[in-house]
Amino acid sequence: MAFGKGSDLISISDLEKKEIEAVFARAKKFEDAVKAGKVKRTLEGRVVASLFFEASTRTRLSSASAANHLGARVIGFSGIEGTSVQKGETLSDTIEMVDKYIDAIFIRHPLDGAARLAAEVAKHPVINCGDGSNQHPTQTLLDLYTMRKEFGRIDGLEIALVGDLKYGRTVHSLALALNHYKVRLKFVSHPSLKMPDYIRKEVSNPVAETERLDIGKCDVVYVTRIQKERFSDLMEYERVKGIYKITPGVLEGAKKGSIVMHPLPRVDEISRTVDATPNARYFQQAGNGLFIRMAVLDAVMNG
Numbered sequence: 644m645a646f647g648k649g650s651d652l653i654s655i656s657d658l659e660k661k662e663i664e665a666v667f668a669r670a671k672k673f674e675d676a677v678k679a680g681k682v683k684r685t686l687e688g689r690v691v692a693s694l695f696f697e698a699s700t701r702t703r704l705s706s707a708s709a710a711n712h713l714g715a716r717v718i719g720f721s722g723i724e725g726t727s728v729q730k731g732e733t734l735s736d737t738i739e740m741v742d743k744y745i746d747a748i749f750i751r752h753p754l755d756g757a758a759r760l761a762a763e764v765a766k767h768p769v770i771n772c773g774d775g776s777n778q779h780p781t782q783t784l785l786d787l788y789t790m791r792k793e794f795g796r797i798d799g800l801e802i803a804l805v806g807d808l809k810y811g812r813t814v815h816s817l818a819l820a821l822n823h824y825k826v827r828l829k830f831v832s833h834p835s836l837k838m839p840d841y842i843r844k845e846v847s848n849p850v851a852e853t854e855r856l857d858i859g860k861c862d863v864v865y866v867t868r869i870q871k872e873r874f875s876d877l878m879e880y881e882r883v884k885g886i887y888k889i890t891p892g893v894l895e896g897a898k899k900g901s902i903v904m905h906p907l908p909r910v911d912e913i914s915r916t917v918d919a920t921p922n923a924r925y926f927q928q929a930g931n932g933l934f935i936r937m938a939v940l941d942a943v944m945n946g
């Protein structure tokens with residue numbers, strides 16, 4: 644089924660290039676409408692569930708804001724405290740019930756595959772807002788939207804993915820989505836945090852893998868947090884935390900006009916002093932999440 648009314652968005656690989664570009668076009672219209680204060684309330688009278696089983700600031704609030712801008716009401720939870728998950732209710736039963744109260748579901752869950760399971764149970768559209776180390780498709784759409792806004796194109800860019808490429812769901816989705824474009828990729832990570840083989844073998848663009856933070860030719864330096872919460876051995880986390888840090892000094896060797904992106908939250912991998920440099924784009928990137936999530940929600944609820 645083509646992406647539209649009634650669709651789920653679980654993996655970025657669910658979308659063809661023309662569907663991604665259609666989301667961008669819709670997001671641009673919403674961006675203009677929000678800035679002009681003229682958003683049409685296309686979801687008036689509808690109810691959206693925001694089921695965040697795992698911590699979030701940007702994705703949860705921009706999704707709720709997207710629904711509110713479009714006139715929908717939002718119900719749900721942030722963390723499982725106070726829900727029947729604490730009494731032992733399964734994800735499947737929770738979704739079965741919530742699905743009777745709402746018209747669409749935003750879900751974040753710590754387990755890989757949880758969003759796919761939710762979509763199999765729910766009759767209404769399910770939007771994956773991050774499942775474990777697996778995927779974060781709306782993040783990827785806003786990442787690509789940000790690159791296109793910055794450079795006017797994605798084709799031809801050299802893009803470094805830096806940091807936790809093993810557990811970072813944002814870089815998994817992004818590396819796969821970039822198959823739709825002709826780019827050069829650089830995977831910069833500690834050997835223990837390399838891009839997993841199951842993603843690497845699906846990447847069609849040329850890739851250079853390195854441990855060195857060598858970003859001199861890159862247009863985009865996409866930095867990620869080391870995902871402490873995914874490590875089963877915290878000693879291992881202690882060994883690799885803080886291995887990369889973007890500072891104004893590091894950016895002296897960066898390509899003119901290059902940008903630094905990050906899905907956020909950051910810990911210490913981008914110095915606060917980078918915020919004032921012309922390279923910093925991570926806050927604008929997060930802002931674009933509103934327009935992309937409006938576009939996705941409107942697409943799956945209205946077609």
Ligand code: CP
Pocket residue numbers: 698699700701702703773782906907908
């Ligand atoms: N980028 C992102 O997913 O941020 P949150 O965890 O704050 O939603």
